[in-house]
Amino acid sequence: LAIHKPPEKTSAQILRDVKPQFNKSDLFAPWFAAEQERHAQDPTWKKKYKRKGGFDIKIGHGGTLDPMATGVLIVGVGRGTKSLSNFLGCTKSYEATLLFGAATDTYDSTGKIVKRAPYAHLTRDTVEKALEQFRGKIMQRPPIFSALRVNGKRMYEYAREGKELPREIVERPVEVIELEVVEWMEGGTHDFKYPEEEADAETKKAAEALIGSGLDRADDGKDGEVKEKSSGQEEHQEKDSHAEGDPTDPTITTLPEDTTDPTIKTPLPEAGDSTSAAAQATPETPEQSAPPAVKLRMTVTSGFYVRSLCHNLAEAVGSLGMMSALVRSRQGDFELGKNVVEYEEFEKGEEVWGPQVRSMLTDWQEKCAAAQADEEG
Structure with missing residues (x-):
């Protein structure tokens, strides 16, 4: 059921x-x-x-x-x-809202802000064009706050302990069967907001050590081009196909999914140098002070991270972003x-x-x- x-x-x-x-x-x-x-x-x-x-x-x-x-x-x-x-392993359909202008340690609005970026240049057409690179069979980099294993240990455990991963997170193949814009929301026309809490300096420093400088693409003017990883290393998912037991109740079965253990607050990397051209952009006027948002509809295969799509799409249009709402409409x-x-x-x-x-x-x-x-x- x-x-x-x-x-x-x-x-x-x-x-x-x-x-x-x-x-x-x-x-x-x-x-x-x-x-x-x-x-x-x-x-x-x-x-x-x-x-x-x-x-x-x-x-x-x-x-x-x-x-x-x-x-x-x-x-x-x-x-x-x-x-x-x-x-x-079956396909799933989602509706997700992406709020532009800031990134958090969890890639969504439940986390702490680690970086802000300009967004006044964004339009629906800009986003529509950027979506083309995310359709079909693509490579996607899983977020650090996932249950994927590296050397037998879940990645979010490294982040929670403030330890560096023993090797770089590499991209893996996923498929986006359908991806479209459902609604474009100009700033001031919606109720989505940034989280109030900013990440501390220690968290931001740990972010770079854990993930590197992936957010630099928000400032480099290269439309968020996905860079190939040089090694053949890969993260390992839970090998057991049976349920992962709930420690508080042995009769409750929980299976790891695309977004396992999202309550773990783990760091993202800081964006590029604040002295970059994008960071020095002309301040927004009062009419542009509120960030825009976009609602996306997608059908994807197993192993797909919606929050990673939101993060990568915001990079691709020269900004930053966070997932502010998510509905799984079909599985x-x-x-x-x-x-x-x-x-x-x-x-x-x-x-x-x-x-x-x-x-x-x-x-x-x-x-x-x-x-x-x-x-x-």
């Missing part, structure tokens, strides 16, 4: 919210009874059951969404958790407005969410049965 995740809640919190309702529901009561009967003769299971204080339903999700993000969160229950890894066959349960429905009781969840689970089981029949045929 799929749940419409609201903002300001983590993906794991959504599971913790719905799990108690599933535990006591009429919908899953037959499953509980069957599981208890199946394990009744197993003394080891009885001890585990008693130690945990009860029998909990197993639940997990098929790809993390940032706390600030909303949209499709795929949820597996019971044996359905074994199929969650299939959703990491695989689940799409907002079609077959996704609104999170608020779970607050209204099983009589409201029960029929919707039952229908989704039935559809999924029928698809699995049809797929198995095709394989056997």
Whole structure:
């Protein structure tokens, strides 16, 4: 099934919210009874059951969404958790808002500002033209605050500890199937704002050590040309295809996704020298004081970082930027407005969410049965 995740809640919190309702529901009561009967003769299971204080339903999700993000969160229950890894490799559709003029340590508006840049020269046409270089099969550099592994350690752990990566982050291939401008918003016509907090000098210094000077392209007048990395080194993703366990609840399964652990505040590099030509641009007039923003719609393959696109696109138009809003509108066959349960429905009781969840689970089981029949045929 799929749940419409609201903002300001983590993906794991959504599971913790719905799990108690599933535990006591009429919908899953037959499953509980069957599981208890199946394990009744197993003394080891009885001890585990008693130690945990009860029998909990197993639940997990098929790809993390940032706390600030909303949209499709795929949820597996019971044996359905074994199929969650299939959703990491499917295509996904997003709507993201990019706010120009400043970069943060997280590439989004939840972080601290590490650099500012001019934006008065930006227009919709400028952005439209720059999008051409981001369509199709491209190379993308993952952000430091990802769960990718370098020498067996997650990259965000290096950043959190203030340590340098043992080797440079290299670009990797991704595919952008569709990418378009949905709406151009002039400064003063929208409510998106920069975060209030600025990164301290130590954070900015650590940024350069961790990532280098990638933001220099915002000042070099070269339209953000992506520079090839010279080495063949590559980051390593989690090798295990099964779920990454929640340390607070062994029955909750979480799978790493494109934007894993976005709450980790990690540094970006500082932009180019403040004495550059772009930094010395004529100050904005009062009418230009508010930064513009653009809403983008995209369909991408697995492993794509939306926040990296926002960061790179802002560079490509001679500015800086941050992701200020994100909606995952589709993942695989689940799409907002079609077959996704609104999170608020779970607050209204099983009589409201029960029929919707039952229908989704039935559809999924029928698809699995049809797929198995095709394989056997």
